[in-house]
Amino acid sequence: MSSSESIFIGTDSGATTSKINAVWENEEPVSTKVFQRPTNSQNGTGAVVAGWIESINLFLKDNGLAWAQVKGVGLAIPGPYQRYGVLDRSANLPLSFAGWDVHADYTQALARAAGRPLELVVGNDGQFGGVAEARHARRDSKSSVLMLMPGSGLGCAYIDQNGLPLAGDTLASMEGAHMPAPLQLLGVKPFPCGCGRDWGCFETYTTISGLPLLLAEKLKKYPDHELATAAGTPKEKALSLRSRAQKGDPLALEIFDFQARALGLHIANLTLALDAGIVVVGGGLMDPEATTPEFRERYLRLLREAAEPYFWPAQRKSIKIVPAVLGDLSQAVGAAHVALNRHRA
Numbered sequence: 001m002s003s004s005e006s007i008f009i010g011t012d013s014g015a016t017t018s019k020i021n022a023v024w025e026n027e028e029p030v031s032t033k034v035f036q037r038p039t040n041s042q043n044g045t046g047a048v049v050a051g052w053i054e055s056i057n058l059f060l061k062d063n064g065l066a067w068a069q070v071k072g073v074g075l076a077i078p079g080p081y082q083r084y085g086v087l088d089r090s091a092n093l094p095l096s097f098a099g100w101d102v103h104a105d106y107t108q109a110l111a112r113a114a115g116r117p118l119e120l121v122v123g124n125d126g127q128f129g130g131v132a133e134a135r136h137a138r139r140d141s142k143s144s145v146l147m148l149m150p151g152s153g154l155g156c157a158y159i160d161q162n163g164l165p166l167a168g169d170t171l172a173s174m175e176g177a178h179m180p181a182p183l184q185l186l187g188v189k190p191f192p193c194g195c196g197r198d199w200g201c202f203e204t205y206t207t208i209s210g211l212p213l214l215l216a217e218k219l220k221k222y223p224d225h226e227l228a229t230a231a232g233t234p235k236e237k238a239l240s241l242r243s244r245a246q247k248g249d250p251l252a253l254e255i256f257d258f259q260a261r262a263l264g265l266h267i268a269n270l271t272l273a274l275d276a277g278i279v280v281v282g283g284g285l286m287d288p289e290a291t292t293p294e295f296r297e298r299y300l301r302l303l304r305e306a307a308e309p310y311f312w313p314a315q316r317k318s319i320k321i322v323p324a325v326l327g328d329l330s331q332a333v334g335a336a337h338v339a340l341n342r343h344r345a
Helices: 045-062 102-114 125-138 202-206 208-218 234-238 241-246 250-274 293-310 313-318 327-344
Strands: 007-013 017-024 035-038 070-076 081-083 119-123 145-150 154-159 278-281 320-323
Touching: 007 045, 007 125, 007 327, 017 045, 017 327, 035 045, 045 102, 070 102, 070 125, 070 327, 102 119, 119 125, 119 327, 125 145, 125 154, 125 278, 125 327, 145 250, 154 202, 154 250, 202 208, 202 250, 208 234, 208 250, 241 250, 241 293, 250 278, 250 293, 293 320
Parallel strands: 007 070, 070 119, 145 278, 278 320
Antiparallel strands: 007 017, 017 035, 145 154
């Protein structure tokens, strides 16, 4: 691309890391590399915004670009929201962030960095990730797309046949992470969730946030497992499970098999409501650089086996369940696409 070509920046702010990418006006990503830095949310909102600006500066420099080329910015950040651009209590961000007008603060910081006003669009990280993944999954079809992305939390999105995310009247649609799981089918008790709900949110049974709780339960069956006496925090022990599962550790495999079944039931739940033709499953578990083909195939097989009995007959024949292809790029790229679409509109 020409050094004078316009670009649209996407910022993906997670609980732990923030990622930056951009798209050209022809909708192609500027980079296929993941550019990420710590979010530093523990240092307050000012530190977070400063980190985003610094990351954009470094991204532009690394790709031979300049602020003069930036025509718009999208921010993907976990909801829910009090109103557009103003955060409410999030399960994965500090409680002090509730009420933060992230749209105003980031808009001001972008204007200072660019030397001129830039339009900023803000939206749910899962929904923006869904926009990017849907473009790849649907190809030339007009299928609607359901995306579920288990990571630190559970990103959820529904992308309609026009390629747009479902937002909802209070910008809180597709907060599927915090819908209640069918505990009677999973055979577990209701785990507490960071969102404050106590009915057993799907997020706690399908993501990293619930792994320490699942590990504690599973160690009752495996009291002699080395994790029962290993040093480290519950989260540190839980984060070792993915590599253990790929080496055939029975305890770890049982946990991820459970998570696959739980997510399959959620897919069935959401399919009854949304009737999407394609389901995209993302997150680190589907990342080819982080998991083996055997692990991914097992996870998707168990997920589909759990979901299919609850589909309508026509859905069993037609629904495609596919892994995400953009990995950790999806939410930043999706945010950039939304910024580009807003610019065109």
